[in-house]
Amino acid sequence: MAEKSISSAVIHRLxxxxxxxxxxxxxGVERISSAELSQIMSVTASQIRQDLNHFGGFGQQGYGYxxxxxxxxxxxxxxxxxxxxxxxxxxGNLGRAIANYGNFERRGFHIVxxxxxxxxxxxxxxxxxxxxxxAADLEQYLAEHPVRMAAIAIPxxxxxxxxxRLIKSxxxxxxxxxxxxxxxxxxxxxxxxxxxxxxxxxxxxxxSRHPEAE
Amino acid sequence: MAEKSISSAVIHRLxxxxxxxxxxxxxGVERISSAELSQIMSVTASQIRQDLNHFGGFGQQGYGYxxxxxxxxxxxxxxxxxxxxxxxxxxGNLGRAIANYGNFERRGFHIVxxxxxxxxxxxxxxxxxxxxxxAADLEQYLAEHPVRMAAIAIPxxxxxxxxxRLIKSxxxxxxxxxxxxxxxxxxxxxxxxxxxxxxxxxxxxxxSRHPEAE
DNA sequence: TAGATTGTTAATCGATTAACAATC
DNA sequence: TAGATTGTTAATCGATTAACAATC
Numbered sequence: 446m447a448e449k450s451i452s453s454a455v456i457h458r459l460x461x462x463x464x465x466x467x468x469x470x471x472x473g474v475e476r477i478s479s480a481e482l483s484q485i486m487s488v489t490a491s492q493i494r495q496d497l498n499h500f501g502g503f504g505q506q507g508y509g510y511x512x513x514x515x516x517x518x519x520x521x522x523x524x525x526x527x528x529x530x531x532x533x534x535x536x537g538n539l540g541r542a543i544a545n546y547g548n549f550e551r552r553g554f555h556i557v558x559x560x561x562x563x564x565x566x567x568x569x570x571x572x573x574x575x576x577x578x579x580a581a582d583l584e585q586y587l588a589e590h591p592v593r594m595a596a597i598a599i600p601x602x603x604x605x606x607x608x609x610r611l612i613k614s615x616x617x618x619x620x621x622x623x624x625x626x627x628x629x630x631x632x633x634x635x636x637x638x639x640x641x642x643x644x645x646x647x648x649x650x651x652x653s654r655h656p657e658a659e
Numbered sequence: 660m661a662e663k664s665i666s667s668a669v670i671h672r673l674x675x676x677x678x679x680x681x682x683x684x685x686x687g688v689e690r691i692s693s694a695e696l697s698q699i700m701s702v703t704a705s706q707i708r709q710d711l712n713h714f715g716g717f718g719q720q721g722y723g724y725x726x727x728x729x730x731x732x733x734x735x736x737x738x739x740x741x742x743x744x745x746x747x748x749x750x751g752n753l754g755r756a757i758a759n760y761g762n763f764e765r766r767g768f769h770i771v772x773x774x775x776x777x778x779x780x781x782x783x784x785x786x787x788x789x790x791x792x793x794a795a796d797l798e799q800y801l802a803e804h805p806v807r808m809a810a811i812a813i814p815x816x817x818x819x820x821x822x823x824r825l826i827k828s829x830x831x832x833x834x835x836x837x838x839x840x841x842x843x844x845x846x847x848x849x850x851x852x853x854x855x856x857x858x859x860x861x862x863x864x865x866x867s868r869h870p871e872a873e
Numbered sequence: 874t875a876g877a878t879t880g881t882t883a884a885t886c887g888a889t890t891a892a893c894a895a896t897c
Numbered sequence: 898t899a900g901a902t903t904g905t906t907a908a909t910c911g912a913t914t915a916a917c918a919a920t921c
Contacts, residue, residue, distance in 0.1 A: 454888070456863055460856035464838065478902060487840075490902095491890050498904060506903040507897045523859045524866030538759045542752035548838070548855050554862075593872065594865065617872075618865035620858060624678065624762070626701075634868055636861035640852065641762050642674035644834060645737045647850035648768075649670055651808065651832035652738030654848055658807065658831075659741055668912070692878060704878095705914050712880060720879040721921045 455496050459523060461486070462496070466516040478509035525553045531620070532586070534607050535598035536561035536569060536577040539622055543596055544571055554594075558586055561599075580607075587614035596620040597627075669710050673737055675700070676710070680730040692723035739767045745834070746800070748821050749812035750775035750783060750791040753836055757810055758785055768808075772800055775813075794821075801828035810834040811841075 465486055469477060479490040486493075497503050497515075500522050504510040520526045533540050536559050543549075544556050561567060562580035569577040578586065595616045597604055604623035611619065612633055619635045621627055624642075627635050652658065679700055683691060693704040700707075711717055711729075714736050718724045734740045747754050750773050757763075758770050775781060776794035783791040792800065809830045811818050818837035825833065826847055833849045835841055838856075841849050866872065 451867075452888070456860055459863065460853070460859040463859065464856070480902080489890060491892095492888095494902095494904065495889075502904060504903050505897060506895070507901045509902065522863065524862040525859060529862055538752075538756035542756040543854075545752045546854065549858060552855060552859065554858060593869075594861070617869055618861050620861050632868060634861065634864035636857055636864065638852070638854065638857055639674070640757075640760065641766060642678070643850055643852050644763060644768060645674040645677065645739060645766065646670055647808070647832050647834050647848065648738040648743055649673065649736065650848035650850065653665075654846060655807075655831055666912070694878080703914060705916095706912095708878095708880065709913075716880060718879050719921060720919070721877045723878065 451499050455499055458488075458492075458496055459519060462493070463516065463519045463523065466512055466519065469512045470516050474512050476509050476511055479504070481509075527553060529554050529594060530557045530590075530592045531594035531596060531618075532556070532558040532560065532592050533596045533598060534560050534580065534583070534611070535596075535622075536563070536566045536571075537598065540596070540598035541571060543598060543622075544575060545573055557590065557592060560586075583607075583610055584614050587611075587616070591615055594618040594620070596622065598622045601625040665713050669713055672702075672706075672710055673733060676707070677730065677733045677737065680726055680733065683726045684730050688726050690723050690725055693718070695723075741767060743768050743808060744771045744804075744806045745808035745810060745832075746770070746772040746774065746806050747810045747812060748774050748794065748797075748825070749810075749836075750777075750780045750785075751812065754810070754812035755785060757812060757836075758789060759787055771804065771806060774800075776817075797821075797824055798828050801825075801830070805829055808832040808834070810836065812836045815839040 465482065479493045483490040483493055494504075501518075503515050503518050517526070531554060533544050533556055540559065540561070544559050549556070556575065558578055559571060559575050560578050560580045560583055566577050567579045571577065593616055595611050595618070597607055597619060599607060601623040604621070604625050605627065608619060608621075608627045608629065612629060617633050619627060619629065619633065621635055621637045622640070624639055626637070629635055679696065693707040697704040697707055708718075715732075717729050717732050731740070745768060747758050747770055754773065754775070758773055763770070770789065772792055773785060773789050774792050774794040774797055780791050781793045785791065807830055809825050809832070811821055811825075811833060813821060815837040818835070818839050819841065822833060822835075822841045822843065826843060831847050833841060833843065833847065835849055835851045836854070838853055840851070843849055
């Protein structure tokens with residue numbers, strides 16, 4: 446799919462292109478030029494064309510880009526042109542929020558199981574067809590259902606051990622919500638969501654813009 | 660606090676420095692050189708020194724950095740050396756996850772109110788001393804409690820209107836979980852957490868590393 | 874003092890933007 | 898065909914890394 450190695454800045458922008466193209470498509474827009482899209486998205490037209498051309502020529506000179514086609518192609522690049530199953534480790538507030546987040550299903554992400562080690566959570570019905578499983582049964586589950594993606598939504602102390610168990614059971618992609626940098630083999634990918642750090646960034650921006658506050 | 664304008668790459672790394680320094684401090688480490696820290700964090704020593712020197716000289720030649728001091732100073736830069744109040748709009752799964760997330764409190768972030776417009780959620784006890792308020796009372800609450808930070812955890816359709824109301828009532832920092840790019844005045848800062856896009860990035864990484872899969 | 878390590882300047886690298894020939 | 902707009906090369910900008918004089 447990807448030819449050489451694509452910079453993380455480009456990868457980070459792809460879902461945003463996808464979101465805007467999806468909206469254009471819904472609004473019945475058939476074609477768009479990089480110049481028009483650049484205005485809507487507040488980026489340069491050059492950047493759009495450069496980014497897309499990492500993956501192929503999706504446009505046509507003199508015409509621009511077909512919205513529906515480009516939307517589909519970016520979906521393929523992102524790997525969401527298919528069903529992607531994932532399991533969630535941690536049935537706390539955050540884990541349940543992830544499990545109940547309808548938006549993912551729309552993108553082809555299906556949460557197929559949820560695990561926790563807390564006795565008071567095991568067996569809990571999540572109202573979306575899922576019941577919290579015992580984390581002790583993780584290996585057995587993955588042996589029977591070879592899922593390759595997992596979200597880790599547990600406190601950081603337990604995260605490295607869980608990550609290791611997941612990887613040993615064949616998980617190749619970890620969506621990590623724990624406040625720790627996981628060390629993983631080369632063939633395993635990690636995407637971090639560090640909420641505390643995101644909030645600190647907001648705090649920095651706020652206080653540097655408003656130095657007088659409090 | 661910040662002299663010129665600091666690049667977002669630097670700002671993004673600050674909370675990570677803060678996290679590692681906090682761990683070193685807890686482990687009783689008194690001093691550390693940029694070379695040692697660079698090894699632990701898998702970055703270059705040059706980058707650490709460059710980053711820190713955007714904000715001042717926190718080290719000492721021949722000695723390195725005092726861990727506790729640097730930790731405190733980065734905390735000041737991030738604006739978390741004080742209490743930061745915030746309100747949460749949206750008492751769905753994600754809003755409740757944010758509201759119950761103990762880690763923020765430790766960093767001085769206090770969630771002081773929670774709002775929703777859904778009748779079945781208004782009045783709900785969140786078990787952390789908060790009760791879900793009626794979103795219609797947002798303006799009145801902010802008039803009485805001039806909070807400057809707010810998290811938006813509602814579907815994207817309602818987000819622009821809510822953001823506008825927040826800003827009109829004096830909110831200056833928005834932690835945005837809705838899948839939309841908010842347009843805000845110059846004196847208002849936004850930090851986005853786009854979970855769907857994060858998951859798509861994970862999907863991209865996974866499928867480009869494992870092109871054979873499914 | 875001598876050794877260590879910073880703060881900072883210079884060199885390199887990569888990403889973004891501009892320009893334009895190719896082409897629909 | 899002529900006009901429009903891409904794909905792509907070249908120029909610029911900014912961020913990262915290297916180097917080293919300053920100094921604790």
